[in-house]
Amino acid sequence: MKLTTALMGAAATLVLTPAAFADGHEGERGRDGQLNIIYWQAPSTLNPYLSGGTKEIESASMIVEPLARFNEVGEMVPWLAESIPTVENGGVAEDLTSITWTLKEGVLWSDGTPFTAEDAIFTWEYCTHPEGGCANINYFDGVTSMEAVDDRTLKITFDAPKPFPYTALVGSESPIIQKAQFENCIGAAAPTCTEQNFGPIGTGPFKVDEFKANDVIQLSANENFREAGKPAFATVLFKGGGDAAASARSVLETGEFDYAWNLQIDPQVLSDMEQVGIGTVAVAFATSVERLMVNQTNPDPALGDERATLAHPHPFLTDRAVGRAMSMAIDRSLLVEVGYGAGGQPTCNVLPAPEAYASTANDDCLTQDIEGAKQVLEDAGWTDTNGNGIRDKDGIELEVLYQTSTNAVRQDTQALIKQWWSEIGIETELRNIDASVFFGSDPGSPDTFQKFFADVEMYTNNFAGVDPEAYMARWLCSDIPSPENQWQGNNNQRFCDPAYDALVDEMSQTADLDRRAELAKQMNDMLMQSYSIIPLIHRGNPSAHANSLGGVKMNDWDSEIWNVKDWYRTE
Structure with a gap:
């Protein structure tokens, strides 16, 4: 079995070097004042491991980050890692039982302390604790160990050949949290750590100044962010609540906000708002x-x-x-x-x-x-x-x-x-x-x-x-929310079939792209024909941004605001 770029499928290309996102817009960090974002569903926490909700995952994505992300066309791009490991470059073992990531040099947490492989290992231990109720535990399926070869080298070992080893600590739903901040929040203590869950220390472009659950988040530029001159905005007001129509008006008609998420309203009404000429609707x-x-x-x-x-x-x-x-x-x-x-x-x-x-x-x-x-x-x-x-x-x-x-x-x-x-x-x-x-x-x-x-x-x-391997694993019997796991998990309709679990297991051990597609279709069809x-x-995903906001690249493969570090004011 060989992991090659073809394994990513026709929808994506494996990118091995950092993508260039800059638009030639350069300057001092914080030069463009305040960015105003509105999500009409208000976040209730900034710990994405304690909620499967999009609003929590996306708001947290400005603060905590993964090793790699998926860009606006579904390409995998390195984020906290230097490059994407493959069999060809030696990062993935020939037998597909391990993957080794090299972390970028000099990355700091927003509190100024070094980001190391130990933080990644802790994140895995945090999410997989049996009493923790981690909402995104399926991203760590098959992981048997994580080892810090050194501060910047992380080796992840799987219990069987892992044809698609890019789930653990990849994407907005599986970011890395700081060990020093969360080490006393393991297991049943996880939801009780209000200070940590409402104000995680991160490596991302912004840090939390104030979090009001189900209301508003105030953020400011992370002075320790690794990219010079970024973010362009000094502060972010992330407002939650209201409804989709009011959010759309706040960008497209009144200009009160710069970005509005998930504008699920009458399409003609949305089009009429856009005609005002101060904002643009983008769909991904x-x-x-x-x-x-x-x-x-x-x-x-x-x-x-x-x-x-x-x-x-x-x-x-x-x-x-x-x-x-x-x-x-x-x-x-x-x-x-x-x-x-x-x-x-x-x-x-x-x-x-x-x-x-x-x-x-x-x-x-x-x-x-x-x-x-x-x-x-x-x-x-x-x-x-x-x-x-x-x-x-x-x-x-x-x-x-x-x-x-x-x-x-x-x-x-x-x-x-x-x-x-x-x-x-x-x-x-x-x-x-x-x-x-x-x-x-x-x-x-x-x-x-x-x-x-x-x-x-x-x-x-x-x-x-x-x-889709991790996604289809959401309907394992073991991922059903219950009182025992504090009602966390993704199998919300409580579908449970050992035959389905067996297909999930087979896909986790299958490298051939055509067979993986067959298995994914079988799982989809089993769910559809159960009518659960x-x-x-x-x-x-229709959202809207002010015409004065540059750098926005709509993305439905990762966090919608995945590249907020690259946003800037055009006028």
Whole structure:
């Protein structure tokens, strides 16, 4: 087995030398004053390992950094590392059981202390502690040891040949945190370290001055940042909360903010705002999918501490006929037309890209079939025995609580889906939750998307980079949120199948690109045909920036603000 650049697939090219991002805009660090960023979902922590939410991961990406990132076209570029290790340059072992990274020389934490391989090792130990509840533990799958050969050399060893060894400490979801700051926050203590979680010391272009959970972050330029003259901005105001429409107006109409994230609003309204002429809407497509998660466990409050756990399967959503009918009833093309415009495409897969990994086995979902959905339910014994318009079987009625974050487009989607499900005999109660709470990390809140105290929930998720191995591992049985892991984990719908776990294991040991694509498609199809996930929209990510803001390179493969160190004021 040989790891070559071809292993990255057609969607990406392995870059072995630092990419040149500069636009010829040079000057003193902090020369351009304040940068104003608005994310209408407010971060609840700045520790990305304690939340799987995009708002936490992206806000933290300005502060803590990985060894390598994926740029705006999906290319891997070195970040805290000097270069990308491969078999050809000796960085990856011939038998694919280890990878050795060389850290950039002279990198300092924002407190002025040296960044070393020991910090990387600690990060692995922190995230993989069995009591830590790390949200992104799947990035360390297969790692058996990390060794500091010296201060600038990190060797990672795997339990088997690792054909794609670029997961641990790569990308915005797996950054390196400082050992000295977090060493007393291991295991069950992790969520209790408020000072550390709200103000991590980092190697990135900015440092935290003040963090108000679910509200605002004040940052300033890291005077110890390794690149001369960067960042161009002296301070950053990162505002959270509100809604997507208000965020769009703040950049495109009023000019109050320089950058607004995730503008999921009526596409015509967004276009009209852009016509004012002070800002630009940019869209990036990668792997984001708006999906319905269909709870495989029973969220009934009467179950107490065991609600929404594997101890109690869902009374009817584990019947694939019900999930299949729910999917068939949806007109995905109309959802795109109403809510996404050029920023969306109908999809039947949770893994829509890169193209080599995209299945065509589920494409029948692209055509709405209300009558077919009714027949599927009839054939499975779900009929309306009491004439109330709701199908039932064995005394159980098809009634679902369908929740999502508060967002105009999502509420429009909910309303349409409720109507379609009503037509096939499923009664739906709609609920929307403030995004900062829904995507929050508070283990005590009953309203987080990971706790999933509802029957169906809707949100968008994606993965960093171009290889789906770590992403597809999110649906391992072991990654199910539960009271035991403080409701962390990515397998929110509680799908569990040993056959799926076996495919994840096989992919982790497979080097051949074609076989890896086959395995990824098999896993996607297994999830789709379980109807524990019902994909809706392959989302482009529309955001907006002021015309006076230079250096922005929209990216849906990593943190959207991955290169904030290169942003500057043009006028």
